Amino acid sequence: MNIKTITIAAVLFATACTPKSGMDKYIDDLMSRMTLEQKIGQLNLHSAPGFISAERVTEEDENAKLLRQGLLGGIYGSGNPELLRQCQEIALESGAGIPLIFGMDVIHGHETVFPVPLALSTSWNPSLVERMARISAKEAAATGINWVFSPMVDICRDARWGRIVEGGGEDPYLGGELAKAYIYGYQGHDTNYDTDEVLACVKHYALYGGALAGRDYNSVFLSRQEAMNGYMAPYKAAAEAGAASYMSSFNEFEGIPASMNRWLMQDVLRDSWGFDGFIVSDATAIAEEVNHGIGDLQEVSALSLQAGLDMDMNSDGYIGTLKKSLEEGSISEADINRACRRILEAKWKLGLFEDPFRYLDDARHASSVYTDENRAAAREIAHECQVLLKNNGVLPLSKDARIAVVGPLAQDPMAMTGTWAMSSHARESVTLWQGISEVAKASYAEGSWLYKDAALEDAVRYGLYKAFVPGFQAPPVHITPQSALIAEAVAKARQADVVVACVGEIPNMNGEGASRTDIGLSDAQKELLAALKATGKPVVMVLVTGRPLTLVEEDARMDAILNVWSPGSEGGRAVADVLFGDVNPSAKLTTTFPRSVGQLPLYYNHKNTGRPHPDDAPYKKFVSCYIDEINAPLYPFGYGLSYTTFEYGPVTLSSAEMPLDGSVTASVTVTNTGDRDGDEIVQLYIHDVYATSTRPVKELKGFQKVHIAAGQSVQVDFTLTAEDLSFYNHDLEWVCEPGDFEIMIGSSSRDVQGTMLRVQ
Ligand code: BGC
Numbered sequence: 001m002n003i004k005t006i007t008i009a010a011v012l013f014a015t016a017c018t019p020k021s022g023m024d025k026y027i028d029d030l031m032s033r034m035t036l037e038q039k040i041g042q043l044n045l046h047s048a049p050g051f052i053s054a055e056r057v058t059e060e061d062e063n064a065k066l067l068r069q070g071l072l073g074g075i076y077g078s079g080n081p082e083l084l085r086q087c088q089e090i091a092l093e094s095g096a097g098i099p100l101i102f103g104m105d106v107i108h109g110h111e112t113v114f115p116v117p118l119a120l121s122t123s124w125n126p127s128l129v130e131r132m133a134r135i136s137a138k139e140a141a142a143t144g145i146n147w148v149f150s151p152m153v154d155i156c157r158d159a160r161w162g163r164i165v166e167g168g169g170e171d172p173y174l175g176g177e178l179a180k181a182y183i184y185g186y187q188g189h190d191t192n193y194d195t196d197e198v199l200a201c202v203k204h205y206a207l208y209g210g211a212l213a214g215r216d217y218n219s220v221f222l223s224r225q226e227a228m229n230g231y232m233a234p235y236k237a238a239a240e241a242g243a244a245s246y247m248s249s250f251n252e253f254e255g256i257p258a259s260m261n262r263w264l265m266q267d268v269l270r271d272s273w274g275f276d277g278f279i280v281s282d283a284t285a286i287a288e289e290v291n292h293g294i295g296d297l298q299e300v301s302a303l304s305l306q307a308g309l310d311m312d313m314n315s316d317g318y319i320g321t322l323k324k325s326l327e328e329g330s331i332s333e334a335d336i337n338r339a340c341r342r343i344l345e346a347k348w349k350l351g352l353f354e355d356p357f358r359y360l361d362d363a364r365h366a367s368s369v370y371t372d373e374n375r376a377a378a379r380e381i382a383h384e385c386q387v388l389l390k391n392n393g394v395l396p397l398s399k400d401a402r403i404a405v406v407g408p409l410a411q412d413p414m415a416m417t418g419t420w421a422m423s424s425h426a427r428e429s430v431t432l433w434q435g436i437s438e439v440a441k442a443s444y445a446e447g448s449w450l451y452k453d454a455a456l457e458d459a460v461r462y463g464l465y466k467a468f469v470p471g472f473q474a475p476p477v478h479i480t481p482q483s484a485l486i487a488e489a490v491a492k493a494r495q496a497d498v499v500v501a502c503v504g505e506i507p508n509m510n511g512e513g514a515s516r517t518d519i520g521l522s523d524a525q526k527e528l529l530a531a532l533k534a535t536g537k538p539v540v541m542v543l544v545t546g547r548p549l550t551l552v553e554e555d556a557r558m559d560a561i562l563n564v565w566s567p568g569s570e571g572g573r574a575v576a577d578v579l580f581g582d583v584n585p586s587a588k589l590t591t592t593f594p595r596s597v598g599q600l601p602l603y604y605n606h607k608n609t610g611r612p613h614p615d616d617a618p619y620k621k622f623v624s625c626y627i628d629e630i631n632a633p634l635y636p637f638g639y640g641l642s643y644t645t646f647e648y649g650p651v652t653l654s655s656a657e658m659p660l661d662g663s664v665t666a667s668v669t670v671t672n673t674g675d676r677d678g679d680e681i682v683q684l685y686i687h688d689v690y691a692t693s694t695r696p697v698k699e700l701k702g703f704q705k706v707h708i709a710a711g712q713s714v715q716v717d718f719t720l721t722a723e724d725l726s727f728y729n730h731d732l733e734w735v736c737e738p739g740d741f742e743i744m745i746g747s748s749s750r751d752v753q754g755t756m757l758r759v760q
Pocket of ligand 1: 149203283512
């Protein structure tokens with residue numbers, strides 16, 4: 001026997017001798033009693049709208065019919081415990097009597113809503129994200145839901161893509177730290193699921209945020225190396241944190257749709273990262289592979305299953321065609337068994353075989369959802385998620401000032417709630433008007449339409465409802481003329497000491513299916529801001545948005561800009577806390593704000609070119625730049641102001657040299673030079689000077705949020721090892737190449753000081 005044969009024999013022997021776990025024995029036994037149809041049924045996930053009534057199951061329901069035949073493994077999209085209970089009862093009485101799992105898009109809260117995920121990322125605070133996910137899991141679990149379709153960890157470098165709002169921004173390192181926090185928050189830190197912990201579902205695997213030109217669902221053209229270095233770290237971090245499931249994405253990668261991409265699902269996710277849970281398709285993603293041009297539904301379903309996709313969401317490709325494919329020999333029973341086992345394992349781990357109703361507890365729902373305590377947490381969390389983009393000193397406001405609160409988003413609760421909040425009390429979210437008028441003397445005017453084009457405004461406001469609510473009648477838009485709205489706002493502004501203008505995007509302008517080619521404020525809102533500015537009163541712009549916008553004009557004209565994103569259930573109060581200085585803002589951008597849409601994709605961790613040009617320098621022939629715009633963004637990654645100021649001392653290293661197996665400490669002293677206490681997010685970047693592949697000009701490798709009292713200094717230390725200096729080389733090996741590295745520390749990706757480290 002050669003060494004290889006001995007090794008294989010040893011592995012086989014060990015496997016044969018390893019006693020089966022209780023879970024394996026249970027599932028072996030269960031599967032031995034299941035019919036082929038029942039096994040395929042476990043691979044089928046349907047949305048709750050397959051029920052005619054959101055309240056109860058009726059005889060005519062499509063989903064009920066499938067349930068009675070044992071042809072559903074789970075249901076998603078209902079937050080109604082009564083409906084879920086009825087479904088579970090039917091599932092247990094039918095077929096093999098296997099309990100369902102219940103999924104839901106719990107994205108930034110369940111009934112209590114927190115800031116949208118992009119906003120959460122600007123806190124640069126993993127423990128805050130974990131706290132948010134923990135509360136969300138508790139609320140979801142108390143409603144009967146045991147599987148949340150979160151976190152969304154798609155890296156995005158192009159603000160035209162509306163789904164940038166759902167993720168953690170453009171940086172893979174920060175994205176990875178946040179991904180882990182979400183997983184721990186939803187699932188806990190161990191492998192047991194308490195009744196208030198739920199399965200996480202990491203999405204969208206993979207590279208969905210690379211959609212060409214920011215157009216949703218578009219193709220992704222990235223090299224494997226760029227994908228691994230620039231995009232994959234958050235998916236990997238989530239696997240390492242024990243994520244229970246992944247959702248495959250709509251896009252293709254290397255000419256193969258992600259939902260049938262064996263390299264992504266098997267080679268990378270399972271074989272290389274050790275993921276052992278199940279993968280569900282995105283909604284109708286298998287059926288969409290027909291449009292991608294791979295084959296008919298039967299063919300693409302077979303290919304998806306074989307590539308490692310376990311569960312079919314809403315395509316009916318698996319229940320509709322797998323049996324036929326098996327009869328024709330294009331798939332094997334082992335393919336079906338493998339997928340079925342993974343789903344049964346998830347149900348076993350959730351404890352559903354022991355007690356299928358363990359998540360359905362009416363008393364728990366009544367006492368632990370949308371509570372005062374959870375809403376207070378939403379307010380606190382929102383404090384850390386507001387980015388002060390500009391301030392000429394007008395902020396913070398005095399509570400004695402007369403304030404004109406103006407703008408089409410100022411009294412809109414949905415603007416505070418944000419996208420993907422289906423189970424929330426969306427219309428009860430505290431508006432900015434409410435938040436301000438509770439504590440100061442204020443007047444209100446709507447101020448403007450959303451868009452000057454009524455058809456566009458109608459489509460943006462009501463497109464979502466038209467798509468999902470049969471017979472929906474949209475209320476008319478543009479009832480009051482724009483000129484009258486502006487006149488009223490100007491009159492209110494004239495009587496005030498300061499204007500707070502709440503403008504930006506309503507939630508339907510970001511999220512899924514909401515790409516934009518012009519990412520400036522809308523024409524109607526710009527007109528309002530110009531009229532307000534002309535009054536001579538100071539204007540504070542409160543920006544509600546789910547994506548970076550182009551704000552060159554506003555940056556020049558407004559006295560202050562506070563970007564509050566969509567801050568959640570308690571949004572208006574949390575924003576007022578910052579406007580009046582009860583809370584000192586500390587958030588920093590996790591996405592670059594471009595000056596112009598023509599600069600996109602724009603991201604801080606770009607490569608150098610052979611003909612680089614300084615970011616702020618004007619046009620020059622034959623170097624890498626534009627005729628009509630500088631290369632610099634308006635607001636860079638990592639940027640955000642405070643009501644105080646921080647000064648950074650020089651960066652020092654514990655040693656200028658580091659052996660490959662050693663470590664080094666980089667330190668900086670940060671001083672609060674203002675007269676208010678504040679939190680500063682200290683960022684560490686590296687640059688690999690020469691490498692066998694080109695490397696980004698800067699890469700974030702560490703961050704710390706520190707509280708510094710007025711006039712005080714703190715020393716901030718970062719430990720670096722070869723791991724922090726490694727990257728995927730051309731052969732996709734993770735390597736740290738000896739040589740020189742620039743180590744930079746600062747307050748944003750633009751404002752850093754550096755020193756050199758030699759690795760040998
Ligand atoms: C989205 C997913 C979501 C799923 C289920 C899809 O359209 O892309 O993010 O989880 O729907 O609602």
